Amino acid sequence: MPQDVYNKLMMLAKRRGFIYPSFEIYGGVAGFYDYGPLGSQLKHNIETIWRQFYLLKDSCVEIHTPTITLYEVLKASGHVEEFTDLTVECNKCKHAFKVEDLVKAGVSAEEAVQNGDVSCPDCGTTFTEAHPVNLMFSTYIGIGTGRPAFLRPETAQGIFTNFHLLYRYCREKLPFGVIQVGKGFRNEISPRQGTLRQREFAMAEAEVFFDPENKNHRNFPDVKDKILYLFDNEKEMKLSLKDAVDQGVINNQALAYYMYLTQDFLLTVGINPKKFRFRKHGGDELAHYARECWDAELLSERFGWVECVGIADRSAYDLTAHIDASHVDMYALRKFPTPKEITVKKVLPNMGKLGPLFKRKAGAIQKALEAMTTVPKHPLILTIDGQKISVPSECYEVVETIEKQVGERFVPHVIEPSYGIDRIIYFVLEHSFEEIQKKDEEYRVLHLDPRVAPLKVGVFPLISDERLVEQAMDIDRLLRDALLTTFYDEGGTIGRRYARMDEVGTPLCVTVDHQSLEDLTVTVRDRDSTEQDRVPVDTLIAYLKKRLG
């Protein structure tokens, strides 16, 4: 089989300590990968830049919530329902199927099984028992009568369940954004595509809360003329943010702004602009919670266009769901320019009369009366528990009060940029990978941006002469004290050591040679051009930091 970029890259990644298949000594498990020493640093650098974008360029705040998530949270959010498939298992041949796949379109899966209409396509045995299978990892908190829980399929719910606290933290002003960087878990039926579909994966999400009547963004004017790379499933187009919003291609400023932030981020960490686009979701592929969604897609030589970031308008879906389920006040307040005074008529129940008259039903009647928004007619007939009850007028009185309203309550809308970090890491590697022929040999270079490169500077003595070694080690120490991640290497020929650094994407190499002993200068070699500068040691740190950006 000819080796494609994916194969070559994954071999390099394993050999050089970026990515390893997990549990390999026990045969490995699909959908799990370890990050080695260099992969961990690369991931760390990418996440650090991501935080700079969301905490500094934008003004989000960061939180951390548990990966183990209570059943009730995901029940309320719709994940328990939407994530479940009814499945059957054949007792005879042990094959498992989704019932949906075995019945005709439009037929209820549950009914079909109950009626004995579903049989095994492999051996013909009729299925009598179906059980729901959820694509989330489930567990219990505590033992015995522990509370059911799942490993979270997204970090977002941890933000939604804290909304009321965060709203207060942000001084009860919209919009505000909250980020979380962490792990998510999905028990994929059959993960393929290597590291692109993992069962445990790193994600970085932002939930930005807006007043639904104003989805403008404060930074929008600064970037309105920047160009977005868009694809509407038919043609690719380049539009400025302003034009995209004005023409209705993108629904609102907030979506457009976070799309630009995403584009800027991806290009900063080293994604090839020619292998990047935004694609709008069609109505049939929208998630259960989403209203409009744009994916940032990256082009892989093997896998084609792959979704790496989703930017969704989740509207009020999640907060509404949690308000309904938990009854916690997660409303925001839209203040009026000046408070309004409204005369309202209220029905005040007279419990002294109601109690003796209706006994047990008095409580329900009290609630019904208090909930009334119009002045009751005589005689007042209420329907309590399906029973019509006539309430005499002495049981309540109608009072007129003046209520002061400072604003109106509403459920905020949320714009969610959600990043698959592992996918981005893969693409940063694939897009920076280059293989060239050098003297009949394949020579591999990772053109990583200096900001994401796990190692910044290689430090070598030209030869293993004691005096050169000593000076090289001193320089290595000097650079580390200046917070530069270095790699000291004195093994093998100088060419081999340069090659090793090129293969892991180290942007610069410092070499100590005989001249260095005389005039305290070193050579600095550039990864991409292989050109060398001779630099005095006393200005080396400033020189390197400038070159590294």
Place this chain on the structure above:
RNA sequence: GCGGAUAUGAUCUAGUGGUUAUGAUAGUGGCUUCCCAAGCCACUUACCCGGGUUCAAAUCCCGGUAUCCGCACCA
């Protein structure tokens, strides 16, 4: 999950029932004192797992696992 293919050191690979399991690359130590994977010497590392057939299995058969290619799934 279905169908097909594949599985030998870190990587690529030879090996068609009996080998001390082939070679190369990489790695490590040394020599060389050298600016782009040079050379020389030495060394480390492998038959995916479990059953079966056979006097004898890396090799044949069955099952599992993983990977790859289609299909399905991918909130």
